[in-house]
Amino acid sequence: MLAKVLSFGLQGLEGYPVLVEADVYNGLPAYELVGLPDTAVKESKERVRSAIKNSGFEYPAKRITVNLAPADMKKEGPLYDLAIAVGLLAASDQVLPDFLKYMVIFGELSLNGDVRPVNGILPLVIEARKRGFNLMVVPYENAREASYINDVRILPVRNLRELSKILNKQEKPVFDSVSQWKAPEHQSPDIDFSMIKGQEKAKRAMEIAAAGGHNILLIGPPGSGKSMLAKSLPGILPDFTFEEALEVTKIHSIAGELRSQNQEIVCRRPFRSPHHTSSAAAVIGGGAKSRPGEISLAHRGVLYFDELPEFNRALLEALRQPLEDGIISISRANAKVSYPADFMFVASMNPCPCGNFGSEDAECRCSPGQIARYLSRISGPLLDRIDLHIEVDRVRYDDIRSKKAQESSAEVRTRVNEARRLQNERYREIRKFCNAQLSSGQIGKYCEVEPQAETLLKSAYEKLKLSARSYTRVVLVARTIADLERSKTVQAAHVAEAIQYRTLDRKYWGNSFHD
CATH class of the missing domain: 3.30.230.10 (Ribosomal Protein S5; domain 2)
Structure with missing residues (x-):
């Protein structure tokens, strides 16, 4: 039968x-x-x-x-x-x-x-x-x-x-009741913003990155707090929507992450931090069964690379396409699969092998050739895809001993959530969640720039010799800054601040690389 x-x-x-x-x-x-x-x-x-x-x-x-x-x-x-x-x-x-x-x-x-x-x-x-x-x-x-x-x-x-x-109709079926989505109460982060002394510019940049979903690179000497800043990011990330939670849960379900963590649904934005010795298949995805990698497990969350130049050059170059498209396609002889990979890329690095190049307090022991070889591990096209470049110097003694109350992660997250709410409403028709997801063709419709800001943008584009992609990133960062101030239009002050976050590639890498 x-x-x-x-x-x-x-x-x-x-x-x-x-x-x-x-x-x-x-x-x-x-x-x-x-x-x-x-x-x-x-x-x-x-x-x-x-x-x-x-x-x-x-x-x-x-x-x-x-x-x-x-x-x-x-x-x-x-x-x-x-x-x-x-x-x-x-x-x-x-x-x-x-x-x-x-x-x-x-x-x-x-x-x-x-x-x-x-x-x-x-x-x-x-x-x-x-x-x-x-x-x-x-x-x-x-x-x-x-x-x-x-x-x-x-x-x-x-x-x-x-x-x-x-x-066999010997028992009646008992169906499971429908689970209702309820955003979880935000847990106290392991590293709260209030624990970070000084570094006001870096904390401001982290807030902007979280509010707009922007990629960020932290450059500074050892012990300046780069890793601490990065690990404090989960505490200020915006709350999950149900649609985002379903997207992420699908990926984690395939990878077996839900069972290993005893979860029913992913309720908080992922924060993935692979070691620099991780293989390309582990980070990008693939292998014998074309499983999702770290970049897909970080979807709608954060992918953090500590000591960026220590990662394999081929692996770093493989990030370029998902950073641009928000998706990774894995082709094998017997199948081709695609996974979402729309994540915030956060990276930290020293400016040279000894870590003191450009520091105001310590002398660099590296030769120009050593510095050039070290920095050359990060290509221009990859840097071009990182929206904010932040210099983090050593914390001053007065900052460490200061009794001044620092702003908590909860206070920062309130502003970030409000900025994301504005973005969700603005992009509801095109199903985007944050400013960083906009394409260059959508900027004209959704990023209204005032005349003075337009003049400043033109000047920066010509003097800094920005690429078309860099120009787009500056506008989107300025749009996020405007959202944090609840401004409907992008003003000159917003553009000026956004331009400040695009100058370190000129200081450390010069102006000679192109896409």
Whole structure:
């Protein structure tokens, strides 16, 4: 007898339907699994056999053929175990097939018949809903994650026997209640802005970066507080919207991050800080199964590179395309997948190998050649994609000993949230979340620049020999500064401040590089 059970597979973030066809017929006992299964899918044979027997059912002592259609797409992972087991039980008349055509089944099986959670359940459920299905059978531990999707009935199951009783109408299904999104209360950050002494210009730049989603580079000697500034950034990042949270959760679900952190949905903006020895596949994404890398796990959050010149040059150059487009495409011989990678890029570095080049307090011991080689590890095109370049000098003794109360992260975050609210309203039609996401073609419509500011922009463009991309970044930073002051137009003062954050590349790298 032939039975059909529907499941879904993933290629990147995109899902596609997988029809599990189980045929049980007379002949010498054998088991054939076809449809381009990977090793994990092939091994389902023994998991399914043991699960069926240990759940009190009879494993068919006949010839069995299981086909995973479409046959020309690679099937990966153990998420088809439960669908295969149900298909075999239906084909051998041990469960009724009446409801199978209405439901989509996901789940890995243990040898005793328990249903284990799987990665990527959120994008799988979202894709199934798009295709018109609204009844999903999921592992019990995945139910809360899946229940954030509206217009879908989530049926969580703990084991194969529980599902078989529901299919045989011996028990009524108990659907999971819909989870309502509620923005979490903001936790006290590990490093509060009030802990940072001095560095007022750098803190102002961090506020602007957070308000507009801009990339930022911190340059300064060792011990000046660059890492502390970067690690204080999560405390002033704007609150998540539900749409952003779903986007991020889909990526973290595929990567298995939700299970490892015991989360149902990502509620706070990611802050990822890979070590400089990380491989390109770990940071950019890819590998044998084309998994998302750190840049995608940082989507809608922050990717922080400490000691930027220590990272592999090829890896740094690979950042150029996602920094520009907000997406990373990974092409392999058997597949091409794309992942979102719209993140704030935050980097810190010393100005030279000893760290004292340009310092007012310490003498640099490096030769001009050593400094040039060190700085040349950061290419001009990459610098061009970083909106704010900030020089961080050593903290003064008077600042360290000062009793003056410093502004807290909560106070800064209030202004950042208000600026983001203005941006969300302004860009609602084009589905943008912040100023940094605007393209050069959208600046004219959404960034109204006053005549005096326009004159200043023209002067800076010609004297500083800005590239077209640098010009765009200056305007967008000025727009963010205007938002922080609740100004409808970009004024000359906003442009003047934005230009200040684009001069360090001339001081350290000169004016000789081009895109």
